[in-house]
Amino acid sequence: MVKGFLNLTFSSLFWTKQLLSASKDKSFGLTEASEDSPLYMIEYSSPNTNKPLHLGHVRNNLLGYSLANILKANGKKVVKTNIVNDRGIHICKSMYAWRTWGEGKTPESSNMKGDHLVGDFYVLFEKHYRQEIKELMENGITEDEAKQKAPSILEAHKLLQKWEANDTETRKLWSKMNKWVYDGFDQTYRELGVDFDKIYYESDTYLVGKEEVLKGLKEGLFYRKEDNSVWADLTKEGLDQKILLRSDGTSVYMTQDIGTAKLRFKDFPIDKMIYVVGNEQNYHFQVLSILLDSLGFKWGKDLYHFSYGMVELPNGKMKSREGTVVDADELVSGMKDVARETSEKLGKLEDYTKEEAQKTYKIIALGALKYFILKVDPKKNMLFNPEESIDFNGNTGPFIQYTYARIHSILRKAKERDIVSEKKESDIFEMSEIEKNIIKTISAYPQAVKEAGDSFSPALIANYIYSLVKEYNQFYHDCPILSEENKIIRDFRLILSETVSKIIKSGFKMLGIEVPERM
RNA sequence: GUCCUUGUAGUUCAAUGGAUAGAACGGCGGUUUCCUAAACCGUAGAUUUGGGUUCGAUUCCCAGCAGGGGCACCA
Structure with missing residues (x-):
């Protein structure tokens, strides 16, 4: 002693x-998994399709992939999944820029990875957009208004509406550019040595989410404002009001996540759902958990947000707009x-x-x-x-x-x-x-x-x-x-x-x- | 404003309430007729501040200071 x-x-x-x-x-x-081992689904990576992967995604991918291996080593059944955010205003921005200034460039013709090519057009869009805002403001228009009235953003919104209305040409352009991005992502994933068992696309899940929200609205779980937007009141839980459907009826991030969750639990006998997502979204997942629960999904309450920290650079946070991302x-x-x-x-x-x-x-x-x-x-x-x-x-x-x-x-x-x-x-x-x-x-x-x-x-x-x-x-x-x-x-x-x-x-x-x- | 979160050597990271706070990089000083020196050994160097709980606090609680993040008809 x-x-x-x-x-x-x-x-x-x-x-x-x-x-x-x-x-x-x-x-x-x-520990080997057995017949009655619990099934864990791990969502990780979850990129937007308007730009290539950066260092932040790298941390996410490495953590998600490793976590899956660790859980397997502990005798869990694991399904690795990825939710690709393939629709929305961001990809429309790239689409508009490519259509306007792209001169028919392709990954082959420019000898570039597709995700980088599309990302370049996103940057090009932002450049034009900022310039337009600046010009409008010089003509005495307020910044908020300029951001909404700039010609580029109006065009991008038009594309989004056309996309939602299933416009053939828009959908074709969208498919083409997303395909370029996926080829690029696949290459990066292969290089990093990560993979997925099942990939979901938001273009397939957002409508499911919308249905759920409308069902919830009918049941009185949510409410509609005069301008037609749909909201959840979470003040009872100590949180605030959360928008679920925009006044034009289109869905937001939260709505899509509800739809994705529903599909996943339909596809797999999931015992535990793990979301590998940065800690900037802590609030989002707190809300998602409550919403899924109130919509009657018994697994909503115990979804797990694997909340990881940001990767910072010596001069602060990575900002794509300021070109300080590490590709x-x-x-x-x-x-x-x-x-x-x-x-x-x-x-x-x-x-x-x-x-x-x-x-x-x-x-x-x-x-x-x-x-x-x-x-x-x-x-x-x-x-x-x-x-x-x-x-x-x-x-x-x-x-x-x-x-x-x-x-x-x-x-x-x-x-x-x-x-x-x-x-x-x-x-x-x-x-x-x-x-x-x-x-x-x-x-x-x-x-x-x-x-x-x-x-x-x-x-x-x-x-x-x-x-x-x-x-x-x-x-x-x-x-x-x-x-x-x-x-x-x-x-x-x-x-x-x-x-x-x-x-x-x-x-x-x-x-x-x-x-x-x-x- | 409000909520969440992080403060440990010069720097980047460790440390289930328990023994002398542990590494790496960088600094200084060593080791190779010997299985790979991308290695090994020695040395100097740290718990943001003030309270509290405890036999005992880097760890738990309260307050201050400093950083990061959230609170969008973005995702």
Whole structure:
């Protein structure tokens, strides 16, 4: 007993038993889903189709994908879903700009990813729009009025109305441009290594939401104002009034989310619905939960808003209008360049073919990016400095990948020398403190997985893996493995190393990060 | 204005009410005839302020200060 704490020591035999049980278990720390496991649906990504994905989406995508893996590892059934906001004024702005100034440009003709092309027209729209507002204001019109009366915005609204009225030509243009965007998104998703089991489109769900709202109106849950708009009164819940249908009858974000939710629960036997959406929408989801509940959906009350923090840049928030966004595609390709340069400088992969090397650069680049983002508590805002943030040394993805690669280098050599380590309990040697510590950490893996699942936190996995690797590197530095003459100790250390690498791979898989055999 | 949220080394991040607040980057100083030095070791350096609860508070409560976000017929 020291200062009221009970300090226990265990024998080497105890620790070898712990290690062997972890080593022999093929899915150590993981729980398989069974027939009656609950089904979790996770919505993430949820892009608008008027611009390419940026750093904020990257955090969302990585968190959503990782969360899905973590829940699977905890024995849940998981359906990953994406709600694509494919309709609305934003895409109409791009459509108007393309039709007006696009000169028939296509992704092929301009050699551009479709999402970037469409995004450029959105920016072009905003530029013209701002100019028009400025001119109107110089003619003595108030800012509010100018924003509504500018010719560009009137045209965009006209397109939106035509879209809602199913105008053939408008729908054709809309389909064409959205298709460009989807091709671009698919490429980015593939690059990031994220995927979905089921994609919903708001153009398919908004009418369902509208029906629900009108039904609620009939039942007296909502009320209609003189101007024909429909509202929910949430003052009883301590909130305010919320608009559900505009005076022209068109639906808003909230309405669409109600429709999407209804469709999803019709399509899947969902036990828990998780929305991976930024914390700027906390209020929205609070309201959505109440509205779904009052509309009689029993699952409304316990929907879970996985509310993550914003990604900030050194000079503040990302603002698309001010051009201070970090583009997802550029980010990834920049990371790959740095990975390649670093690797070439160190001369590590000289006997690799170009393809093999390229593949490894990608694994390292994405490892760095993903780990950097996922190691931070999802709930908190995080700062991203494009110049300094992504490092390959220290507490980083590549540091952990490097440890994995070194272990596998040893395991390859062991194989070459036909060494087959005997997996049997033994206490005939004195284990070092660091070896005991590593086994202690290994034994804590199942608990770490469980806690990450309970608290929906990829950061816990990242931090766990880091501490394991930190300990292992110390051991690697201090203790000979293959060159250890005592075969019992050598085999023990091989098993220890192999088990650590297995956990690195398993934990990183949950984070969506791959590990290289060499680097 | 109102509601929510965050303040920890120079910087970016950790820390279930519990032992000496833990890392990384950056700084300074070391380690390579030895399984990958993208590694390892040493060193200096921090809980926003003031109250309260508690045997014990970075953690819980109240107030101040500072940052971020919400309160749209945007999504």
